[in-house]
Amino acid sequence: MTLKRKEAYQVAIMGATGAVGQEIMAVLEERKFPVERLHLFASERSAGSTYTVFGKETIVQRLSEGVFSGIDLVLGATDSALSKKFTPLAVKAGCVVIDNSSAFRMDSSVPLVVPEVNGHTVGLHNGIIANPNCSTAQLVVALKPLHDVAKLRRVVVTTFQSVSGTGKEAMDELLEQTKAVLSFKEVKCHVYAQQIAFNCIVNWECNLQTGYTDEEMKIINETRKIMGDSTIQMTATTIRVPVFRSHGESVNIETERKLVVSEARAILSNAPGIVVFDDPARNLYPTPLDAVGQDNVYVGRIREDLSVKNGLNLWLVADNLRKGAALNAVQIAEALIQ
Amino acid sequence: MTLKRKEAYQVAIMGATGAVGQEIMAVLEERKFPVERLHLFASERSAGSTYTVFGKETIVQRLSEGVFSGIDLVLGATDSALSKKFTPLAVKAGCVVIDNSSAFRMDSSVPLVVPEVNGHTVGLHNGIIANPNCSTAQLVVALKPLHDVAKLRRVVVTTFQSVSGTGKEAMDELLEQTKAVLSFKEVKCHVYAQQIAFNCIVNWECNLQTGYTDEEMKIINETRKIMGDSTIQMTATTIRVPVFRSHGESVNIETERKLVVSEARAILSNAPGIVVFDDPARNLYPTPLDAVGQDNVYVGRIREDLSVKNGLNLWLVADNLRKGAALNAVQIAEALIQ
Numbered sequence: 001m002t003l004k005r006k007e008a009y010q011v012a013i014m015g016a017t018g019a020v021g022q023e024i025m026a027v028l029e030e031r032k033f034p035v036e037r038l039h040l041f042a043s044e045r046s047a048g049s050t051y052t053v054f055g056k057e058t059i060v061q062r063l064s065e066g067v068f069s070g071i072d073l074v075l076g077a078t079d080s081a082l083s084k085k086f087t088p089l090a091v092k093a094g095c096v097v098i099d100n101s102s103a104f105r106m107d108s109s110v111p112l113v114v115p116e117v118n119g120h121t122v123g124l125h126n127g128i129i130a131n132p133n134c135s136t137a138q139l140v141v142a143l144k145p146l147h148d149v150a151k152l153r154r155v156v157v158t159t160f161q162s163v164s165g166t167g168k169e170a171m172d173e174l175l176e177q178t179k180a181v182l183s184f185k186e187v188k189c190h191v192y193a194q195q196i197a198f199n200c201i202v203n204w205e206c207n208l209q210t211g212y213t214d215e216e217m218k219i220i221n222e223t224r225k226i227m228g229d230s231t232i233q234m235t236a237t238t239i240r241v242p243v244f245r246s247h248g249e250s251v252n253i254e255t256e257r258k259l260v261v262s263e264a265r266a267i268l269s270n271a272p273g274i275v276v277f278d279d280p281a282r283n284l285y286p287t288p289l290d291a292v293g294q295d296n297v298y299v300g301r302i303r304e305d306l307s308v309k310n311g312l313n314l315w316l317v318a319d320n321l322r323k324g325a326a327l328n329a330v331q332i333a334e335a336l337i338q
Numbered sequence: 339m340t341l342k343r344k345e346a347y348q349v350a351i352m353g354a355t356g357a358v359g360q361e362i363m364a365v366l367e368e369r370k371f372p373v374e375r376l377h378l379f380a381s382e383r384s385a386g387s388t389y390t391v392f393g394k395e396t397i398v399q400r401l402s403e404g405v406f407s408g409i410d411l412v413l414g415a416t417d418s419a420l421s422k423k424f425t426p427l428a429v430k431a432g433c434v435v436i437d438n439s440s441a442f443r444m445d446s447s448v449p450l451v452v453p454e455v456n457g458h459t460v461g462l463h464n465g466i467i468a469n470p471n472c473s474t475a476q477l478v479v480a481l482k483p484l485h486d487v488a489k490l491r492r493v494v495v496t497t498f499q500s501v502s503g504t505g506k507e508a509m510d511e512l513l514e515q516t517k518a519v520l521s522f523k524e525v526k527c528h529v530y531a532q533q534i535a536f537n538c539i540v541n542w543e544c545n546l547q548t549g550y551t552d553e554e555m556k557i558i559n560e561t562r563k564i565m566g567d568s569t570i571q572m573t574a575t576t577i578r579v580p581v582f583r584s585h586g587e588s589v590n591i592e593t594e595r596k597l598v599v600s601e602a603r604a605i606l607s608n609a610p611g612i613v614v615f616d617d618p619a620r621n622l623y624p625t626p627l628d629a630v631g632q633d634n635v636y637v638g639r640i641r642e643d644l645s646v647k648n649g650l651n652l653w654l655v656a657d658n659l660r661k662g663a664a665l666n667a668v669q670i671a672e673a674l675i676q
Contacts, residue, residue, distance in 0.1 A: 182517060199626055308573075
């Protein structure tokens with residue numbers, strides 16, 4: 001079940017019309033991925049619409065059992081339920097699937113990959129490679145180089161997540177609610193149970209025993225799997241903020257070995273996929289807007305935490321649709337064909 | 339320098355036309371504070387405007403050295419520089435000043451008071467009582483009852499602060515920037531250096547040595563002073579979010595004695611000034627919008643943090659203009675005249 005080396009590949013995007021699917025389309029073109037033909041699959045609702053990709057007018061086909069024949073590589077951008085249904089069918093048809101959903105991430109036979117961190121595991125797949133949760137992806141890019149030098153003991157993370165993580169409809173909802181507030185009209189909630197405009201909410205499923213959201217547990221479990229170290233102690237709080245795109249993360253870490261700020265800054269500056277954007281004297285730190293459309297994880301506000309022996313605080317920002325989803329998926333595809 | 343007991347007091351608001359000054363006006367009326375006459379002081383720019391307060395049309399007077407004569411109680415809602423200039427003049431004129439600015443908070447001769455936590459220190463004043471930073475006020479209300487039972491070892495807090503904490507102009511800026519984004523016009527930054535609409539920023543002064551903002555250091559230092567315990571280890575990350583009113587806080591604590599979730603919930607439910615709003619089964623947790631105009635600190639998402647021996651995560655929300663400023667100031671005034 002390996003991908004045969006070719007000059008160019010038959011590539012499909014499953015869930016092509018959603019926020020992540022659209023971004024995958026753009027990233028494949030931008031990075032000149034060797035595509036022989038790009039196939040676009042989506043739900044019945046979106047089937048029939050057309051996009052110009054790789055210079056060709058391409059009609060969106062309805063996602064169904066028969067569509068995978070002859071395709072080499074599927075980039076999955078559907079929800080978890082659809083992925084559970086269609087990913088095995090694609091694999092059966094001989095495709096390799098890079099799946100953005102959470103369906104297979106914690107499956108021990110499925111590599112969960114962030115190329116900067118564990119790119120070497122790409123080859124271990126049995127037809128499926130999983131792309132992590134958006135909040136996890138940007139977190140591990142920043143944590144890994146620090147872990148390699150100083151070994152992480154504990155991580156406390158609080159997220160500031162944009163609505164595009166939920167999808168296009170959530171972006172529309174933020175827009176519509178904002179307009180309603182500005183014109184003193186009634187605010188309507190469809191995607192989220194609470195108003196997101198000018199508010200902060202928690203829109204994930206909660207485990208009724210522990211109180212943790214599934215998003216929080218994904219961050220904890222996926223980080224350990226990608227870093228290949230289940231001893232890292234972690235806790236997380238996930239919050240949705242009225243931002244369209246890019247997630248912020250307030251990250252507090254404890255390490256086995258002491259890292260002073262200058263050393264942490266140097267380590268992060270030399271690590272792949274990271275831009276250190278951190279100069280208090282020039283009021284330089286990354287905001288979500290700075291990261292929109294960017295590929296790197298931006299790290300700023302690196303501070304020694306004096307409340308614990310070897311503590312550091314960091315503020316991370318990345319485009320959740322790029323490094324958090326589409327870019328990472330395409331980077332996995334690139335690693336796969338190398 | 340004690341306040342003489344009276345049936346009703348000559349009360350002044352210094353900085354009456356700002357966001358906090360306006361809220362103090364409303365809270366004094368709402369709580370029927372025994373006001374004989376309410377004097378309104380503000381900068382030259384606002385002098386001459388009129389408000390109907392306690393049933394009387396009241397003209398805003400220009401804040402100057404001579405205005406304090408005959409006044410019993412001054413509620414200060416100016417910035418720190420103005421407070422440093424005028425608070426000593428008011429004290430010299432025989433007033434007791436409850437000051438909202440940071441000017442005197444860490445002065446060892448000035449009580450820094452949150453009535454639910456250290457109301458007993460109100461009487462120790464020498465003419466000045468300080469009101470804490472908005473983020474600190476809501477934090478200590480929630481921490482104190484847990485500290486009393488289980489002794490806090492360490493607190494890691496990340497804030498989601500609304501723009502009203504900066505003042506009226508910042509609320510206008512969020513509004514104007516939001517309109518500009520929605521109509522594809524250029525976004526202009528006056529109050530904040532970065533765009534706040536649909537973004538998250540850090541708008542406080544940074545200490546160039548440590549990298550911490552003054553807001554972060556206020557939270558740490560003021561919490562220790564109000565709780566009367568300098569052994570509490572603390573670190574903070576302060577972030578400004580595009581919300582008009584109410585601050586959210588993601589709080590991770592470690593305690594000496596283990597607190598299970600049910601016990602923490604019971605302790606908080608029975609503590610003054612707190613509403614526990616925490617039922618994952620009903621998707622119940624507090625959002626900033628829920629707290630607008632409310633007096634209590636709302637606590638939700640109480641979860642055991644398994645990454646450390648005795649850990650808990652909390653999510654706090656309170657109206658930064660009420661408990662974080664005006665309400666707390668008036669509560670101090672009430673304690674003072676009791």
